[in-house]
Amino acid sequence: MSGTGQTNNKPGAAGPDGKVEKRRKVIEIPPRERMKIPRHLPYEQDPAERVTNFCEVSDGFNLEKAFSEANRCLECNDPVCMKACPVNVDIPAFIQLLYEGDYEGAIRKIRESNYLPAICGRVCPQENLCENSCIVGKKLEPLAIGKMERFLADFEARNGTFTPPPIAESKGQKVAVVGSGPGGLTVAAELAQMGYEVTIFEALHEAGGVLKYGIPEFRLPKQIVDEEVNRVKALGVTIQTNVIIGRTLTIDELLGEMGYGAVYIGTGAGSPRFLNIPGENLSGVYSASELLTRVNLMKAYKFPEFDTPLKIGKKVVVLGGGDVAMDAARTSRRIGPEKTLLLYRRSREEMPARLEEVHHAEEEGIEFHFLTSPVAIHGDETGWVRAIECEKMRLGEPDEKGRRRPIPIEGSNFTIETDSVVVAIGQSPNPIVQQTTPGLDTTKWGTIVVDESGATSRPGIFAGGDISRGGATVIQAVADGKSASRSIDAYLSKLREEQSGSEEPAQSRSAGNRQATE
Amino acid sequence: MYRIIQTETLAPTISKLVIEAPLVARKRKAGNFVIVRATPTGERIPLTIVDSDPEEGTIVIIVQAIGKTTHIISGLRAGDHFEDVVGPLGEPTPVSDFGTVVCIGGGVGVAVIYPIAKALKAAGNRVISIIGSRTRDLVILEDEMAAVSDELLVTTDDGSYGTKGFVTDALQKIIDGQGNPDAVYAIGPLPMMRAVANVTRGPEIRTWVSLNPIMMDGTGMCGACRVTVGDELKFACVDGPEFDAHLVNFDELIARNRTYSDPEKESFEAWKNSTETTDCRHQ
Numbered sequence: 001m002s003g004t005g006q007t008n009n010k011p012g013a014a015g016p017d018g019k020v021e022k023r024r025k026v027i028e029i030p031p032r033e034r035m036k037i038p039r040h041l042p043y044e045q046d047p048a049e050r051v052t053n054f055c056e057v058s059d060g061f062n063l064e065k066a067f068s069e070a071n072r073c074l075e076c077n078d079p080v081c082m083k084a085c086p087v088n089v090d091i092p093a094f095i096q097l098l099y100e101g102d103y104e105g106a107i108r109k110i111r112e113s114n115y116l117p118a119i120c121g122r123v124c125p126q127e128n129l130c131e132n133s134c135i136v137g138k139k140l141e142p143l144a145i146g147k148m149e150r151f152l153a154d155f156e157a158r159n160g161t162f163t164p165p166p167i168a169e170s171k172g173q174k175v176a177v178v179g180s181g182p183g184g185l186t187v188a189a190e191l192a193q194m195g196y197e198v199t200i201f202e203a204l205h206e207a208g209g210v211l212k213y214g215i216p217e218f219r220l221p222k223q224i225v226d227e228e229v230n231r232v233k234a235l236g237v238t239i240q241t242n243v244i245i246g247r248t249l250t251i252d253e254l255l256g257e258m259g260y261g262a263v264y265i266g267t268g269a270g271s272p273r274f275l276n277i278p279g280e281n282l283s284g285v286y287s288a289s290e291l292l293t294r295v296n297l298m299k300a301y302k303f304p305e306f307d308t309p310l311k312i313g314k315k316v317v318v319l320g321g322g323d324v325a326m327d328a329a330r331t332s333r334r335i336g337p338e339k340t341l342l343l344y345r346r347s348r349e350e351m352p353a354r355l356e357e358v359h360h361a362e363e364e365g366i367e368f369h370f371l372t373s374p375v376a377i378h379g380d381e382t383g384w385v386r387a388i389e390c391e392k393m394r395l396g397e398p399d400e401k402g403r404r405r406p407i408p409i410e411g412s413n414f415t416i417e418t419d420s421v422v423v424a425i426g427q428s429p430n431p432i433v434q435q436t437t438p439g440l441d442t443t444k445w446g447t448i449v450v451d452e453s454g455a456t457s458r459p460g461i462f463a464g465g466d467i468s469r470g471g472a473t474v475i476q477a478v479a480d481g482k483s484a485s486r487s488i489d490a491y492l493s494k495l496r497e498e499q500s501g502s503e504e505p506a507q508s509r510s511a512g513n514r515q516a517t518e
Numbered sequence: 519m520y521r522i523i524q525t526e527t528l529a530p531t532i533s534k535l536v537i538e539a540p541l542v543a544r545k546r547k548a549g550n551f552v553i554v555r556a557t558p559t560g561e562r563i564p565l566t567i568v569d570s571d572p573e574e575g576t577i578v579i580i581v582q583a584i585g586k587t588t589h590i591i592s593g594l595r596a597g598d599h600f601e602d603v604v605g606p607l608g609e610p611t612p613v614s615d616f617g618t619v620v621c622i623g624g625g626v627g628v629a630v631i632y633p634i635a636k637a638l639k640a641a642g643n644r645v646i647s648i649i650g651s652r653t654r655d656l657v658i659l660e661d662e663m664a665a666v667s668d669e670l671l672v673t674t675d676d677g678s679y680g681t682k683g684f685v686t687d688a689l690q691k692i693i694d695g696q697g698n699p700d701a702v703y704a705i706g707p708l709p710m711m712r713a714v715a716n717v718t719r720g721p722e723i724r725t726w727v728s729l730n731p732i733m734m735d736g737t738g739m740c741g742a743c744r745v746t747v748g749d750e751l752k753f754a755c756v757d758g759p760e761f762d763a764h765l766v767n768f769d770e771l772i773a774r775n776r777t778y779s780d781p782e783k784e785s786f787e788a789w790k791n792s793t794e795t796t797d798c799r800h801q
Contacts, residue, residue, distance in 0.1 A: 203737050205555060205562075205602040213739075242604040244737060248541050270739040274751060281751075281770050283777040287741035293734055298561060304788050307561040307587055308734075309781035383773025432737060432756065 025075050026096045037072050039141035040065040047363040051333050054217045054301050057360060060121075061144070066151040069144050070099040076135055081145060084133035086479035089113040091130055091145055098148060104161050107152040111165065114478055115189035115232065116182060118157065118224050121150030123215060124475045125354050157227055164234045168195035173492050176201060176260040178245045178433060181209025182474045183266035183465035185232050186481030187488070192235035194489055199260075201243040203267075206297065210268055210466075211474070213297040214289075214324070216331050222296070246432035251440075255460055261495060262460045262488045265448060266477065269466035271428040275319070279377030280423070284313065284385035288320070288328040288424035295331050310335060313419030317388050318342045318366075319374055320424035321351040326358060328424045329366045340366045341416065345373035345393050345406045371395070373406065375413065377421055387415045429467050437461070445470055454484030455491075462488055520554075520603040523576055524596050528658040531583045532626055533592045534568070539603045540575030542567070548637035549611030549728070549760055552577065553736040555602040556590045563587055564733045564755070566630040567606060577603075580629035580658070585782050586789040607736045608759045612726070615642040617700035620692060621667070622648045622685050622714055624706020628659050630728055631705045636666040638703070644668050646699065648688045650706070654679035686713045698723050704763065708772045715763035725763035729754045731771060732778065745771050 027034065043059040044050075050057055061069065073095045081091045089110055097106035110117045126132075126146035134142035156162055175191050177184045180202040188198045206212050208225040233239060243249060245267075254260045272287035274280055291310065294300040298308035316332040318325055321344035333340045342361070344351060347370045351358060362368065371393040380386045392412035395404040429446045441449040441457035447470045448463040450456055456463050464480025466472055524536040542552060551566045569578040583592040594600075611634050619638050623631035628649045639645045647667035651657050652675045664670045671688045672680030681688060685706070692699065702725040704714040711727040718725045731743040731754045738756035745752050746767035752758060 203604065204735060205604070213735075242602050243541065244604060244607070247605065247607060247737075248545060270735075270737075272739070272741040274741070274744070276751070281744060281746060281767075281774060283774050290734065290740040290742045293740050298734070299559075303781065304785040306559045307557075307785060309561075309778045309785065311778060311781055379773075382776070383770070430738060 023075065023077055023079075023092060024096070027071060027073060027075055027099055029071060031074055034072050034074065035136065035140060037068060039072070039144055040069045040147070042144075042147055047360075047365070050218065051364050054334060056221050057218050058122075060154060061147045061151040063151070063155070066098060066148050066155075069148055070095045072136060072143050073099075074135055080133040080135065081130040081143075084129045085113075086129065086475050087114045087482055089130075089149075094152070095143070095145075095148065098152060103152055103155050107156045108165070110149060110152065113482075114475075115186055116228050116474075116478060117149050118153035118228050119182065119211060119220065120475055120478065121146050121148075121153050122220050122224070123211075125473060127355060129475070157224075162231060162234075164231070165193055167193055167235060170197070171195040171492065171496065173197070173261040173496065174199070174259055175488060175492070176254045176258075176263045177266065178251075178263060179203075179209055179266040179268060179467075180207040180229070180239060181266055181268050181465065181477060182211060183268075183477035183481040183484075184209065184264065185229065186478045187264045187266065187464075187485050188237040189232050189235055190482060190485035191488060192232075192237045194485070196489075196492070197236070199238045199240060201245050201249070202239060202241045203244040204297065205241050207239045207241060209266075210270070213270075213293040214327070216292065216296055216327050217301075218330070218334070219327070244432065246436035251433065251437045251461060261492050262462065264454075264481075264484055264488065265433055265456075265461065265463040265467055266465045266481065267430045267433055267467045268477075269427040269471050270430045272423065273426045273428055274423055275374060275425060277374060277376050279379055279385070282377055282379040282385045283383050284311070284420045285377060286420070286422050288318075288324045288422055289427065291328055291422050292324070292331060295335070301335065311420070312337050315339045315418040316341070316420045316422060317416060317418045318422045318424055320344065320426070321346065321353055322424065322426065323353050323357055324427070325424035326353045326361050328422045330357075330361055330364055332420075332422060333364050333366060337420070341369060341418070342366055343369045343372045343374060343388075343390060345371065346404065347371055347395060350395075350403045371406065373408065374421075378415070385419055385421055387417045388421055389413060389415045426471060427466075429470060433467075452483070453487035453490075454480060455487055460491065462491075520600040522594055522596055522598050522600070523574075525594065528580065529656045531592070532580065532656065532658055533583070534578060534580045534629075535591070535594065536576050536578050537600060537603060538575060539577050539605075542603060542605045543570040543575050543577050544572045546570040546577060546606040547610035548613060548633040549608060550606035551608050551736075551759065552579070552603050552605035553607060553733065554579070554591070554600050554604075556587060556594065556600055558601055560590070560601060561587055562602070562734055562736070564607070564730070564736060564759075566633075566728070568629050568633055580626060582626040586786045589786070589789070604736065607755060609757070611637060611703075611760055613637045613641050616724075618644045618646065618696075620646045620648065620689060620699045620702045621663075622650070622689060622702065622704040622706070622710075623659075623663070624650045624685055624704075624710040625652070625656065626658070627706030627710070627728075628663065631703060632659050632662055632666070634703050634705075634728075635663060639666045639668075643700075646692060646696075647671070648673065648685045648692075650674065650685035650688070650710075652676065684713070685710060686717050689714060689717055693717070693721065693723075700724070701726070702763075703727075708768055708775065711763060711766075712768035712772075715766070715768070719764050726760045727763040727766060728759045729761060729766065729771065730759070731775060745774075 094109040131142040177200040272289040299306040300310035312335040318329040376389040393406035396407040465477030521538040526534045621635040646669040650673040734740040743754040748765040
């Protein structure tokens with residue numbers, strides 16, 4: 001990947017001479033025959049079996065399935081799948097390389113646009129993005145693009161064929177990345193390839209951010225995350241764990257005495273929200289973040305081999321309808337209660353969670369209670385949860401987002417006996433960096449204000465992902481990281497030019513000018 | 519890897535460790551804490567930074583062996599290391615010249631009150647300190663506390679050392695004899711802090727306590743450390759750990775802190791049984 005911005009040499013796009021280059025076609029069977037191949041399904045652990053373990057639910061595709069799936073591609077001249085991808089992975093090109101048996105070439109092709117294919121192949125909401133726009137899907141089931149991506153990443157890992165992409169000549173400038181989640185890893189990978197010296201600072205003791213503490217092992221094995229992190233390190237990126245920017249070091253120290261030319265903030269939205277209902281602080285009431293961090297990062301599911309405990313009783317009630325609520329419910333289910341319930345105050349149609357996750361949760365025996373909203377949590381004499389009091393809702397007029405507003409039905413209160421409650425109603429941005437960085441503009445929700453390029457109100461400081469969006473997806477964090485990398489490169493290139501310009505007339509270096517070159 | 523430079527047994531079950539953590543040492547202020555993880559399979563626990571030396575790049579922690587993790591930490595020796603040390607965390611203690619301040623430490627809480635007493639003394643306050651423990655053997659940092667206090671009272675529950683009684687008895691005596699102090703800082707077991715708050719509530723003496731709820735990340739991310747202060751929900755790790763004692767809902771926190779007692783007991787028993795024939799510090 002070239003350093004400054006992307007050169008527009010992709011097929012289908014207008015070349016320098018203004019001509020539109022035609023995409024090559026490689027799949028030999030006629031389109032009509034291709035349409036006869038049904039979409040392949042991955043092998044999945046049986047629901048009854050998988051609720052007893054934390055192993056990955058889906059095994060993905062083997063070579064045979066991946067190859068056959070590639071045969072289904074229509075090789076469209078104007079690939080809309082690629083446009084629907086937030087990072088514009090050249091999907092037809094990697095499918096063709098897969099078809100031709102050039103697996104290394106195929107994964108390299110993906111990595112040109114997305115450095116985290118093993119992760120995104122698993123957790124991207126493809127059904128709303130690339131697969132949703134796939135032309136085959138207009139009449140039939142769309143191509144299983146995510147599963148092919150995952151296959152290529154896993155195939156490469158299994159065969160140990162990863163080689164780091166070429167790295168541009170050193171630019172002699174340092175960039176600090178705050179947070180090692182998908183956004184931070186992407187920024188680091190992009191800038192390292194451009195020749196910058198990148199250090200990621202991570203607050204926790206392991207790299208990966210939400211990929212480590214948030215997304216469960218059974219959806220995204222932590223070994224996969226570690227391998228992806230290692231591929232970022234293979235580009236020369238340094239990762240310092242146990243450093244909290246805003247506490248251990250500040251952004252101003254990074255930009256000042258520590259000599260970083262630019263900083264990218266990708267600290268995510270990790271601060272749990274609560275409902276503010278009576279009884280929410282009883283023992284046995286957890287935030288989804290606490291539950292997931294205990295299980296995912298601290299491996300409470302292996303207690304007492306690992307020291308971090310988790311106490312889930314006979315029944316768990318999860319509150320919320322997003323992906324995190326599904327993760328919390330499915331994680332709780334595996335800890336072994338007799339019953340796991342999920343309460344959501346709107347109806348099934350309004351649930352923000354991915355369909356696949358809802359489907360998986362239902363398969364695993366999680367009971368959904370729609371149009372149900374908690375009003376109070378009741379405890380026993382020891383201060384432990386005993387029951388949750390709810391009221392029934394009906395749907396009113398749509399709100400500003402177009403989702404129908406839930407309205408309480410008077411006199412409909414009822415209680416559900418339970419000994420644990422998990423609050424999964426959303427997370428807020430982590431506030432530490434904002435509070436300790438003067439001049440950094442934030443919104444009333446606490447998110448960092450950025451422009452389209454990811455630049456904040458302060459020169460040299462960039463941000464993206466959940467910390468600026470308030471709650472998005474892994475792939476959106478990757479996309480933000482990519483565009484911020486381009487603007488960081490532009491910013492630092494300008495600094496370099498200014499520097500070389502000012503150094504030429506043999507001026508003595510002033511003390512105030514020390515930060516740029518270390 | 520965070521190397522241990524020196525260890526010292528202050529009392530049976532109470533150990534002091536000097537740890538290499540240069541970045542933390544440089545930034546640390548009185549009232550800050552660290553989160554540590556002793557082993558690769560260990561849990562993250564918060565510990566107050568008792569002292570720090572920015573030149574040497576070291577911090578001091580004091581730990582009482584109660585469960586598995588604290589026993590493992592107590593078994594560490596110079597040359598061993600912590601898997602992880604992260605900080606400094608929490609808001610520093612609000613230190614200013616109030617006038618006369620009473621600093622109360624109960625049990626291993628003396629380790630937490632010590633840096634605060636030191637900072638308050640340095641800020642020009644007249645510092646009266648009360649340190650209390652169950653029994654003589656468990657009295658720690660007496661000399662250190664004496665060095666930063668204008669007056670030091672020691673109480674033991676069983677009367678084996680100092681004055682027999684609770685720290686609240688000594689506090690009441692000070693109030694009765696010398697009038698209301700300008701501020702009180704109390705750190706120790708939750709029932710002790712609750713008792714101190716009850717003594718100072720009537721006479722409206724400004725009182726701070728340092729809370730020790732269950733914590734994991736220490737950066738406001740898990741919400742395990744949430745406490746009710748007045749009518750607000752606070753995260754002790756980022757909003758605290760020190761709060762206005764008269765506004766803290768102690769009963770709720772006492773119940774919350776018992777959340778994991780059963781599994782912790784189970785874990786400790788399993789660990790004890792597995793270490794009976796071996797040196798625990800190599801586990």
